[in-house]
Amino acid sequence: MQKTIFITGASSGLGKSTAKLFQSKGWRVIATMRNPEKETELNKLKDVFVFPLDVTQPEQIISTIEKVTNLYSTIDVVMNNAGYGLIGVLESLNDEQIQRQITTNLLSVIRVSKAFTSHFRERKSGTFINITSTFGLIGFPTCSIYSATKFAIDGFSESMAYELAQFGIQVKIIAPGGMQTDFAVRSMEVGQHEAYQKLTSEVSKGYSAEKISNYTKVEDIAEIVYQSATDGKNQLRYVAGCDANQLYDERLNLGIETQVQNIKTMFTF
Template identity: 40%
Template sequence: MKKTVLVTGASSGFGRATAELFAARGWNVIATMRTPQEIPGTFVTRLDVEKPETIRAAVDAGLAQFGRIDAVVNNAGFGLFGVFELTPDEKVREQFEVNVFGVMNVVRAVLPHFRENKGGCIVNVSSGAGVFGLPMISLYNASKFALEGFSESLSYELGALGIRVKIVEPGGVTSTKFGERSANEASTLSSDVRDYDVFVSAASEVFAAMRASRSAGKDATSEHVAEVIFEATNDSSDRLRYVATSDILPLVEARRQTSESEYMAFMRARVGPKLRASPHRAQSARP
Protein backbone atom coordinates (compact mmCIF):
# COMPACT_ATOMS: atom_id res chain seq x y z
CA MET A 1 0.00 0.00 0.00
CA LYS A 2 1.33 3.43 -0.94
CA LYS A 3 2.07 5.73 1.97
CA THR A 4 0.61 9.23 2.16
CA VAL A 5 2.26 12.47 3.27
CA LEU A 6 0.69 15.87 3.92
CA VAL A 7 2.98 18.84 3.25
CA THR A 8 2.21 22.40 4.35
CA GLY A 9 3.52 25.46 2.51
CA ALA A 10 3.89 23.44 -0.70
CA SER A 11 3.51 26.31 -3.16
CA SER A 12 7.27 27.00 -3.36
CA GLY A 13 10.68 26.38 -1.82
CA PHE A 14 11.20 23.43 0.50
CA GLY A 15 7.51 22.57 0.50
CA ARG A 16 7.15 22.26 -3.25
CA ALA A 17 10.44 20.40 -3.62
CA THR A 18 9.33 18.01 -0.86
CA ALA A 19 5.93 17.39 -2.44
CA GLU A 20 7.54 16.71 -5.82
CA LEU A 21 10.17 14.38 -4.34
CA PHE A 22 7.70 12.29 -2.34
CA ALA A 23 5.48 11.96 -5.42
CA ALA A 24 8.46 10.87 -7.52
CA ARG A 25 9.34 8.26 -4.86
CA GLY A 26 5.89 6.69 -5.06
CA TRP A 27 4.07 8.35 -2.18
CA ASN A 28 0.57 9.79 -2.25
CA VAL A 29 1.04 13.52 -1.61
CA ILE A 30 -1.43 15.97 -0.10
CA ALA A 31 0.17 19.27 -1.12
CA THR A 32 -1.36 22.11 0.88
CA MET A 33 -1.02 25.87 0.51
CA ARG A 34 -2.94 29.09 1.09
CA THR A 35 -3.68 29.60 -2.61
CA PRO A 36 -3.88 26.22 -4.36
CA GLN A 37 -1.90 25.75 -7.55
CA GLU A 38 -1.33 22.53 -9.44
CA ILE A 39 1.66 20.32 -8.63
CA PRO A 40 1.74 17.34 -11.02
CA GLY A 41 1.28 13.96 -9.36
CA THR A 42 -0.12 15.39 -6.11
CA PHE A 43 -3.50 16.10 -4.55
CA VAL A 44 -3.62 19.85 -3.89
CA THR A 45 -5.90 21.41 -1.32
CA ARG A 46 -6.11 24.69 0.59
CA LEU A 47 -4.58 25.04 4.04
CA ASP A 48 -3.77 28.28 5.85
CA VAL A 49 -1.99 27.52 9.13
CA GLU A 50 -3.47 30.70 10.64
CA LYS A 51 -7.00 29.36 10.06
CA PRO A 52 -7.70 26.14 12.00
CA GLU A 53 -10.86 25.42 10.02
CA THR A 54 -8.79 25.09 6.82
CA ILE A 55 -6.41 22.70 8.60
CA ARG A 56 -9.26 20.39 9.60
CA ALA A 57 -10.75 20.62 6.10
CA ALA A 58 -7.41 19.76 4.45
CA VAL A 59 -6.86 16.73 6.70
CA ASP A 60 -10.41 15.54 6.02
CA ALA A 61 -9.97 16.05 2.26
CA GLY A 62 -6.70 14.10 2.30
CA LEU A 63 -8.27 11.22 4.21
CA ALA A 64 -11.22 11.17 1.83
CA GLN A 65 -8.83 11.04 -1.13
CA PHE A 66 -6.36 8.43 0.12
CA GLY A 67 -7.92 6.79 3.18
CA ARG A 68 -4.98 7.44 5.52
CA ILE A 69 -2.10 9.79 6.29
CA ASP A 70 1.27 8.32 7.31
CA ALA A 71 3.37 11.47 7.68
CA VAL A 72 3.06 15.23 7.99
CA VAL A 73 5.73 17.75 6.98
CA ASN A 74 5.20 21.08 8.72
CA ASN A 75 7.06 23.39 6.36
CA ALA A 76 4.91 26.55 6.20
CA GLY A 77 6.64 29.50 7.81
CA PHE A 78 8.24 32.91 7.34
CA GLY A 79 10.86 35.07 9.02
CA LEU A 80 10.75 38.64 10.30
CA PHE A 81 13.96 40.59 9.74
CA GLY A 82 14.49 43.74 11.75
CA VAL A 83 15.15 45.26 15.16
CA PHE A 84 12.79 43.96 17.84
CA GLU A 85 11.89 47.37 19.30
CA LEU A 86 10.71 48.62 15.91
CA THR A 87 8.52 45.60 15.11
CA PRO A 88 4.76 46.16 15.56
CA ASP A 89 2.98 43.85 18.00
CA GLU A 90 0.72 42.45 15.28
CA LYS A 91 3.75 41.25 13.31
CA VAL A 92 5.22 39.63 16.43
CA ARG A 93 1.99 37.72 16.92
CA GLU A 94 1.84 36.75 13.25
CA GLN A 95 5.36 35.31 13.48
CA PHE A 96 4.22 32.94 16.22
CA GLU A 97 0.80 32.25 14.68
CA VAL A 98 2.49 30.87 11.56
CA ASN A 99 5.71 29.31 12.83
CA VAL A 100 4.51 27.89 16.16
CA PHE A 101 0.75 27.84 16.66
CA GLY A 102 0.13 26.85 13.05
CA VAL A 103 2.38 23.81 13.48
CA MET A 104 0.65 22.92 16.75
CA ASN A 105 -2.76 23.11 15.10
CA VAL A 106 -1.69 20.84 12.23
CA VAL A 107 -0.24 18.32 14.70
CA ARG A 108 -3.41 18.43 16.81
CA ALA A 109 -5.52 17.77 13.70
CA VAL A 110 -3.61 14.63 12.63
CA LEU A 111 -2.92 13.05 16.02
CA PRO A 112 -6.30 11.29 16.40
CA HIS A 113 -5.69 9.60 13.04
CA PHE A 114 -2.12 8.67 13.95
CA ARG A 115 -3.25 7.24 17.29
CA GLU A 116 -5.90 5.17 15.54
CA ASN A 117 -3.26 3.80 13.16
CA LYS A 118 -0.81 3.30 16.06
CA GLY A 119 1.89 5.11 14.10
CA GLY A 120 2.88 8.09 11.99
CA CYS A 121 5.66 10.61 11.51
CA ILE A 122 5.70 14.36 12.12
CA VAL A 123 8.54 16.30 10.49
CA ASN A 124 8.87 19.91 11.65
CA VAL A 125 11.05 22.12 9.46
CA SER A 126 13.04 24.32 11.79
CA SER A 127 16.17 26.30 10.88
CA GLY A 128 19.69 27.05 11.99
CA ALA A 129 17.86 29.92 13.71
CA GLY A 130 16.32 27.29 15.97
CA VAL A 131 19.81 26.41 17.22
CA PHE A 132 21.75 29.69 17.45
CA GLY A 133 20.77 33.34 17.75
CA LEU A 134 21.64 36.03 15.23
CA PRO A 135 21.10 39.80 15.22
CA MET A 136 18.10 41.24 13.41
CA ILE A 137 16.05 38.01 13.56
CA SER A 138 15.21 37.84 17.26
CA LEU A 139 11.55 37.07 16.60
CA TYR A 140 12.27 34.42 13.98
CA ASN A 141 14.84 32.96 16.40
CA ALA A 142 12.26 32.96 19.17
CA SER A 143 9.67 31.16 17.04
CA LYS A 144 12.11 28.49 15.89
CA PHE A 145 13.54 27.99 19.40
CA ALA A 146 9.93 27.46 20.51
CA LEU A 147 9.35 25.00 17.66
CA GLU A 148 12.44 23.00 18.62
CA GLY A 149 11.43 22.82 22.28
CA PHE A 150 7.88 21.82 21.38
CA SER A 151 9.12 19.14 18.97
CA GLU A 152 11.58 17.63 21.44
CA SER A 153 9.04 17.44 24.24
CA LEU A 154 6.39 16.10 21.86
CA SER A 155 8.75 13.35 20.73
CA TYR A 156 8.75 11.92 24.27
CA GLU A 157 4.96 12.05 24.54
CA LEU A 158 4.29 10.45 21.18
CA GLY A 159 7.17 7.97 21.12
CA ALA A 160 5.27 5.74 23.53
CA LEU A 161 2.43 5.64 20.98
CA GLY A 162 4.63 4.64 18.06
CA ILE A 163 4.50 8.13 16.53
CA ARG A 164 7.85 9.60 15.52
CA VAL A 165 8.78 13.32 15.63
CA LYS A 166 11.67 14.70 13.56
CA ILE A 167 13.27 18.15 13.27
CA VAL A 168 14.99 19.23 10.03
CA GLU A 169 17.33 22.22 10.33
CA PRO A 170 18.27 23.91 7.03
CA GLY A 171 20.36 27.03 6.58
CA GLY A 172 19.34 30.00 4.46
CA VAL A 173 18.80 28.46 1.05
CA THR A 174 18.71 31.36 -1.41
CA SER A 175 16.62 29.64 -4.11
CA THR A 176 13.40 29.81 -2.08
CA LYS A 177 10.89 32.66 -1.73
CA PHE A 178 11.58 32.76 2.02
CA GLY A 179 14.15 35.55 1.69
CA GLU A 180 11.86 37.47 -0.64
CA ARG A 181 9.04 37.48 1.91
CA SER A 182 11.43 38.35 4.74
CA ALA A 183 12.68 41.33 2.72
CA ASN A 184 9.10 42.44 2.06
CA GLU A 185 8.23 42.12 5.74
CA ALA A 186 11.32 44.13 6.71
CA SER A 187 10.39 46.91 4.29
CA THR A 188 7.13 47.48 6.18
CA LEU A 189 8.86 48.00 9.54
CA SER A 190 9.46 51.72 9.23
CA SER A 191 10.24 53.96 12.20
CA ASP A 192 11.44 57.41 13.09
CA VAL A 193 13.95 55.89 15.52
CA ARG A 194 17.43 56.37 14.02
CA ASP A 195 19.60 55.04 16.87
CA TYR A 196 19.83 51.60 15.29
CA ASP A 197 20.91 52.83 11.83
CA VAL A 198 24.63 52.12 12.17
CA PHE A 199 23.95 48.73 13.73
CA VAL A 200 21.46 47.77 11.01
CA SER A 201 23.89 48.77 8.28
CA ALA A 202 26.67 46.65 9.80
CA ALA A 203 24.34 43.71 10.41
CA SER A 204 23.15 43.83 6.82
CA GLU A 205 26.75 43.46 5.67
CA VAL A 206 27.16 40.38 7.88
CA PHE A 207 24.03 38.79 6.41
CA ALA A 208 25.13 39.64 2.87
CA ALA A 209 28.39 37.77 3.48
CA MET A 210 26.47 34.81 4.90
CA ARG A 211 24.17 34.71 1.86
CA ALA A 212 27.16 34.75 -0.47
CA SER A 213 28.72 31.75 1.29
CA ARG A 214 25.42 29.87 1.21
CA SER A 215 24.91 30.36 -2.52
CA ALA A 216 28.28 28.71 -3.08
CA GLY A 217 27.31 25.60 -1.08
CA LYS A 218 26.47 22.53 -3.13
CA ASP A 219 23.77 21.43 -0.69
CA ALA A 220 22.15 24.85 -0.31
CA THR A 221 19.17 23.98 -2.52
CA SER A 222 15.51 23.23 -1.90
CA GLU A 223 15.98 19.87 -3.57
CA HIS A 224 18.72 18.85 -1.14
CA VAL A 225 16.65 19.92 1.86
CA ALA A 226 13.75 17.88 0.45
CA GLU A 227 16.05 14.84 0.34
CA VAL A 228 16.86 15.32 4.04
CA ILE A 229 13.15 15.67 4.84
CA PHE A 230 12.50 12.43 2.94
CA GLU A 231 15.34 10.72 4.84
CA ALA A 232 13.99 11.89 8.20
CA THR A 233 10.46 10.76 7.36
CA ASN A 234 11.65 7.27 6.48
CA ASP A 235 14.08 6.93 9.40
CA SER A 236 12.51 4.57 11.94
CA SER A 237 15.20 5.30 14.54
CA ASP A 238 14.85 7.58 17.56
CA ARG A 239 17.01 10.27 15.95
CA LEU A 240 15.39 13.68 16.46
CA ARG A 241 17.45 16.31 14.61
CA TYR A 242 18.80 16.46 11.03
CA VAL A 243 21.06 19.34 9.95
CA ALA A 244 20.16 19.81 6.29
CA THR A 245 22.83 22.17 4.90
CA SER A 246 26.55 22.34 5.58
CA ASP A 247 26.71 26.16 5.74
CA ILE A 248 25.34 26.19 9.29
CA LEU A 249 27.45 23.31 10.60
CA PRO A 250 30.17 25.51 12.18
CA LEU A 251 27.56 27.45 14.17
CA VAL A 252 25.59 24.32 15.08
CA GLU A 253 28.72 22.54 16.26
CA ALA A 254 29.83 25.60 18.24
CA ARG A 255 26.44 25.71 19.97
CA ARG A 256 26.19 22.00 20.71
CA GLN A 257 29.77 20.85 21.17
CA THR A 258 31.49 23.65 23.11
CA SER A 259 31.06 25.33 26.47
CA GLU A 260 28.82 28.35 26.86
CA SER A 261 31.76 30.72 27.24
CA GLU A 262 33.52 29.28 24.16
CA TYR A 263 30.33 29.50 22.14
CA MET A 264 29.60 33.11 23.10
CA ALA A 265 33.19 34.15 22.31
CA PHE A 266 32.92 32.38 18.95
CA MET A 267 29.65 34.15 18.06
CA ARG A 268 30.64 37.60 19.31
CA ALA A 269 33.76 37.45 17.16
CA ARG A 270 31.49 37.01 14.14
CA VAL A 271 28.35 39.01 14.84
CA GLY A 272 29.06 40.96 18.03
CA PRO A 273 31.86 43.54 18.30
CA LYS A 274 31.77 44.45 14.60
CA LEU A 275 28.17 45.50 15.01
CA ARG A 276 28.62 47.69 18.06
CA ALA A 277 28.15 51.29 17.10
CA SER A 278 30.11 53.84 19.11
CA PRO A 279 28.01 56.68 20.56
CA HIS A 280 29.73 59.10 18.19
CA ARG A 281 28.93 57.04 15.09
CA ALA A 282 25.35 56.41 16.22
CA GLN A 283 24.87 60.13 16.79
CA SER A 284 26.22 60.96 13.34
CA ALA A 285 23.62 58.70 11.76
CA ARG A 286 20.74 60.82 13.02
CA PRO A 287 19.23 63.42 10.70
Protein backbone atom coordinates (compact mmCIF):
# COMPACT_ATOMS: atom_id res chain seq x y z
CA MET A 1 0.00 0.00 0.00
CA GLN A 2 1.28 3.47 -0.88
CA LYS A 3 2.40 5.48 2.14
CA THR A 4 1.84 9.19 2.69
CA ILE A 5 4.03 11.88 4.23
CA PHE A 6 2.86 15.36 5.27
CA ILE A 7 5.58 18.04 5.17
CA THR A 8 5.53 21.62 6.43
CA GLY A 9 7.81 24.22 4.87
CA ALA A 10 8.14 22.31 1.59
CA SER A 11 8.72 25.27 -0.71
CA SER A 12 12.51 25.12 -0.52
CA GLY A 13 15.56 23.68 1.19
CA LEU A 14 15.24 20.48 3.20
CA GLY A 15 11.44 20.41 2.91
CA LYS A 16 11.47 20.46 -0.88
CA SER A 17 14.39 18.04 -1.15
CA THR A 18 12.64 15.59 1.19
CA ALA A 19 9.38 15.88 -0.77
CA LYS A 20 11.19 15.02 -4.02
CA LEU A 21 13.03 12.10 -2.43
CA PHE A 22 9.93 10.50 -0.91
CA GLN A 23 8.07 10.98 -4.21
CA SER A 24 10.89 9.19 -6.05
CA LYS A 25 10.51 6.30 -3.60
CA GLY A 26 6.83 5.88 -4.47
CA TRP A 27 5.28 7.78 -1.58
CA ARG A 28 2.33 10.15 -1.77
CA VAL A 29 3.57 13.56 -0.60
CA ILE A 30 1.44 16.29 0.95
CA ALA A 31 3.67 19.34 0.54
CA THR A 32 2.54 22.42 2.45
CA MET A 33 3.83 25.97 2.16
CA ARG A 34 2.75 29.56 2.68
CA ASN A 35 2.52 30.49 -1.00
CA PRO A 36 1.69 27.43 -3.12
CA GLU A 37 0.82 29.66 -6.07
CA LYS A 38 4.55 30.35 -6.43
CA GLU A 39 5.52 26.68 -6.58
CA THR A 40 6.69 25.58 -10.02
CA GLU A 41 8.30 22.20 -9.41
CA LEU A 42 6.58 20.01 -6.83
CA ASN A 43 3.11 20.52 -8.30
CA LYS A 44 4.30 18.91 -11.52
CA LEU A 45 5.34 15.65 -9.87
CA LYS A 46 3.11 12.59 -9.73
CA ASP A 47 1.60 11.92 -6.31
CA VAL A 48 2.71 15.26 -4.89
CA PHE A 49 -0.14 17.45 -3.66
CA VAL A 50 0.54 21.04 -2.65
CA PHE A 51 -1.55 22.75 0.03
CA PRO A 52 -1.39 26.25 1.52
CA LEU A 53 -0.26 26.38 5.13
CA ASP A 54 1.16 29.23 7.14
CA VAL A 55 2.27 27.51 10.33
CA THR A 56 1.94 30.75 12.32
CA GLN A 57 -1.85 30.58 11.85
CA PRO A 58 -3.44 28.09 14.31
CA GLU A 59 -6.81 28.08 12.54
CA GLN A 60 -5.21 27.26 9.20
CA ILE A 61 -3.22 24.42 10.76
CA ILE A 62 -6.45 22.83 11.99
CA SER A 63 -8.41 23.39 8.77
CA THR A 64 -5.61 22.16 6.50
CA ILE A 65 -5.02 19.00 8.52
CA GLU A 66 -8.75 18.27 8.67
CA LYS A 67 -8.93 18.65 4.90
CA VAL A 68 -5.89 16.45 4.30
CA THR A 69 -7.03 13.67 6.65
CA ASN A 70 -10.47 13.67 5.01
CA LEU A 71 -9.01 13.51 1.50
CA TYR A 72 -6.33 10.95 2.29
CA SER A 73 -7.55 8.53 4.91
CA THR A 74 -4.09 7.53 6.11
CA ILE A 75 -1.15 9.79 6.85
CA ASP A 76 1.87 7.70 7.83
CA VAL A 77 4.54 10.32 8.53
CA VAL A 78 4.37 13.98 9.57
CA MET A 79 7.54 16.00 9.06
CA ASN A 80 7.62 19.22 11.05
CA ASN A 81 10.15 21.16 9.02
CA ALA A 82 8.94 24.77 8.70
CA GLY A 83 11.16 27.31 10.41
CA TYR A 84 13.80 29.98 9.99
CA GLY A 85 16.92 31.27 11.71
CA LEU A 86 16.97 34.30 13.99
CA ILE A 87 20.60 35.23 14.51
CA GLY A 88 21.78 37.97 16.83
CA VAL A 89 22.68 38.59 20.45
CA LEU A 90 19.67 38.92 22.71
CA GLU A 91 20.13 42.68 23.17
CA SER A 92 19.80 43.18 19.41
CA LEU A 93 16.39 41.55 19.13
CA ASN A 94 13.00 43.11 19.79
CA ASP A 95 10.01 41.38 21.33
CA GLU A 96 8.21 41.00 18.01
CA GLN A 97 11.20 39.17 16.52
CA ILE A 98 11.41 36.86 19.52
CA GLN A 99 7.70 36.05 19.50
CA ARG A 100 7.68 35.41 15.74
CA GLN A 101 10.62 33.01 16.07
CA ILE A 102 8.96 31.06 18.87
CA THR A 103 5.62 30.94 17.05
CA THR A 104 7.15 29.75 13.78
CA ASN A 105 9.79 27.35 15.02
CA LEU A 106 8.25 25.93 18.18
CA LEU A 107 4.51 26.52 18.49
CA SER A 108 3.94 25.31 14.93
CA VAL A 109 5.53 21.95 15.79
CA ILE A 110 3.37 21.63 18.89
CA ARG A 111 0.18 22.62 17.07
CA VAL A 112 0.73 20.43 14.01
CA SER A 113 1.65 17.50 16.23
CA LYS A 114 -1.45 17.95 18.37
CA ALA A 115 -3.68 18.14 15.30
CA PHE A 116 -2.32 14.83 13.98
CA THR A 117 -2.01 12.92 17.26
CA SER A 118 -5.59 11.61 17.37
CA HIS A 119 -5.27 10.49 13.73
CA PHE A 120 -2.21 8.40 14.63
CA ARG A 121 -3.63 7.21 17.96
CA GLU A 122 -6.83 5.89 16.40
CA ARG A 123 -4.77 3.96 13.84
CA LYS A 124 -2.19 2.88 16.45
CA SER A 125 0.63 3.81 14.10
CA GLY A 126 2.40 6.81 12.63
CA THR A 127 5.65 8.72 12.88
CA PHE A 128 6.44 12.33 13.69
CA ILE A 129 9.77 13.55 12.33
CA ASN A 130 10.75 16.87 13.88
CA ILE A 131 13.58 18.92 12.42
CA THR A 132 15.74 20.57 15.04
CA SER A 133 19.39 21.59 14.60
CA THR A 134 22.85 21.04 15.97
CA PHE A 135 22.00 24.20 17.92
CA GLY A 136 19.14 22.27 19.47
CA LEU A 137 21.75 20.07 21.13
CA ILE A 138 24.57 22.57 21.66
CA GLY A 139 24.25 26.28 22.40
CA PHE A 140 26.18 28.86 20.40
CA PRO A 141 26.63 32.64 20.56
CA THR A 142 24.09 34.77 18.63
CA CYS A 143 21.72 31.78 18.56
CA SER A 144 20.01 32.16 21.94
CA ILE A 145 16.41 32.44 20.71
CA TYR A 146 16.90 30.07 17.78
CA SER A 147 18.47 27.53 20.14
CA ALA A 148 15.68 28.09 22.65
CA THR A 149 13.17 26.93 20.03
CA LYS A 150 15.27 23.99 18.85
CA PHE A 151 16.19 22.78 22.34
CA ALA A 152 12.48 23.04 23.17
CA ILE A 153 11.51 20.91 20.15
CA ASP A 154 14.04 18.31 21.27
CA GLY A 155 12.55 18.16 24.76
CA PHE A 156 9.00 18.24 23.42
CA SER A 157 9.79 15.39 21.02
CA GLU A 158 11.39 13.20 23.68
CA SER A 159 8.45 13.72 26.03
CA MET A 160 5.94 12.99 23.27
CA ALA A 161 7.85 9.84 22.35
CA TYR A 162 7.15 8.54 25.86
CA GLU A 163 3.48 9.59 25.78
CA LEU A 164 2.74 8.04 22.40
CA ALA A 165 4.77 4.81 22.59
CA GLN A 166 1.77 2.97 24.09
CA PHE A 167 -0.15 3.63 20.86
CA GLY A 168 2.58 2.41 18.49
CA ILE A 169 3.45 5.98 17.47
CA GLN A 170 7.07 7.01 17.01
CA VAL A 171 8.60 10.45 17.40
CA LYS A 172 11.97 11.10 15.78
CA ILE A 173 14.30 14.09 15.75
CA ILE A 174 16.62 15.06 12.90
CA ALA A 175 19.35 17.44 14.09
CA PRO A 176 21.20 18.76 11.02
CA GLY A 177 24.32 20.86 11.02
CA GLY A 178 25.11 23.24 8.19
CA MET A 179 23.44 22.51 4.87
CA GLN A 180 24.26 23.69 1.37
CA THR A 181 21.11 25.75 0.90
CA ASP A 182 20.28 29.45 0.64
CA PHE A 183 19.07 29.33 4.26
CA ALA A 184 21.50 32.06 5.27
CA VAL A 185 19.92 34.40 2.71
CA ARG A 186 16.32 33.18 2.40
CA SER A 187 15.48 32.00 5.93
CA MET A 188 17.66 33.99 8.29
CA GLU A 189 16.90 37.17 10.17
CA VAL A 190 19.87 39.00 11.71
CA GLY A 191 20.06 41.41 14.61
CA GLN A 192 22.98 43.79 15.23
CA HIS A 193 24.30 45.48 18.38
CA GLU A 194 27.42 47.64 18.45
CA ALA A 195 28.61 46.30 21.81
CA TYR A 196 28.96 42.82 20.31
CA GLN A 197 30.58 43.68 16.97
CA LYS A 198 33.66 41.49 17.49
CA LEU A 199 31.57 38.51 18.53
CA THR A 200 29.09 38.92 15.68
CA SER A 201 31.90 39.34 13.15
CA GLU A 202 33.60 36.15 14.33
CA VAL A 203 30.41 34.10 14.32
CA SER A 204 29.41 35.41 10.87
CA LYS A 205 32.48 33.75 9.35
CA GLY A 206 30.58 30.49 9.68
CA TYR A 207 28.00 31.76 7.19
CA SER A 208 30.48 32.75 4.47
CA ALA A 209 30.11 31.34 0.96
CA GLU A 210 33.28 29.29 1.49
CA LYS A 211 32.00 27.76 4.71
CA ILE A 212 28.58 26.99 3.24
CA SER A 213 30.22 25.23 0.28
CA ASN A 214 31.72 22.76 2.76
CA TYR A 215 28.44 22.01 4.50
CA THR A 216 26.50 18.80 3.95
CA LYS A 217 24.37 18.63 0.81
CA VAL A 218 20.69 19.06 1.58
CA GLU A 219 19.96 15.89 -0.42
CA ASP A 220 22.11 13.92 2.04
CA ILE A 221 20.10 15.26 4.98
CA ALA A 222 16.90 14.31 3.12
CA GLU A 223 18.28 10.77 2.84
CA ILE A 224 18.62 10.67 6.63
CA VAL A 225 15.01 11.82 6.96
CA TYR A 226 13.97 8.97 4.65
CA GLN A 227 16.11 6.54 6.62
CA SER A 228 14.49 7.60 9.88
CA ALA A 229 11.03 7.05 8.38
CA THR A 230 11.78 3.61 7.00
CA ASP A 231 14.54 1.95 9.06
CA GLY A 232 12.15 0.36 11.54
CA LYS A 233 14.39 1.44 14.42
CA ASN A 234 13.06 2.65 17.74
CA GLN A 235 15.55 5.53 17.60
CA LEU A 236 14.84 9.05 18.84
CA ARG A 237 17.68 11.29 17.58
CA TYR A 238 19.47 11.35 14.25
CA VAL A 239 22.41 13.78 14.20
CA ALA A 240 22.83 14.67 10.54
CA GLY A 241 25.89 16.04 8.76
CA CYS A 242 29.65 15.92 9.27
CA ASP A 243 29.91 19.12 11.30
CA ALA A 244 26.91 18.16 13.42
CA ASN A 245 28.37 14.77 14.27
CA GLN A 246 31.78 16.29 15.00
CA LEU A 247 30.34 18.81 17.46
CA TYR A 248 28.04 16.29 19.11
CA ASP A 249 30.78 13.64 19.39
CA GLU A 250 33.02 16.29 20.95
CA ARG A 251 30.33 17.00 23.53
CA LEU A 252 29.95 13.31 24.36
CA ASN A 253 33.69 12.64 24.49
CA LEU A 254 34.89 15.78 26.29
CA GLY A 255 31.82 16.23 28.44
CA ILE A 256 29.40 19.15 28.35
CA GLU A 257 31.30 21.41 30.75
CA THR A 258 34.61 21.08 28.92
CA GLN A 259 33.01 21.84 25.58
CA VAL A 260 31.19 24.83 27.04
CA GLN A 261 34.44 26.25 28.39
CA ASN A 262 36.16 25.68 25.03
CA ILE A 263 33.43 27.59 23.17
CA LYS A 264 33.55 30.41 25.71
CA THR A 265 37.29 30.71 25.13
CA MET A 266 36.77 30.97 21.36
CA PHE A 267 34.59 34.04 21.82
CA THR A 268 36.32 35.84 24.68
CA PHE A 269 38.06 38.95 23.36
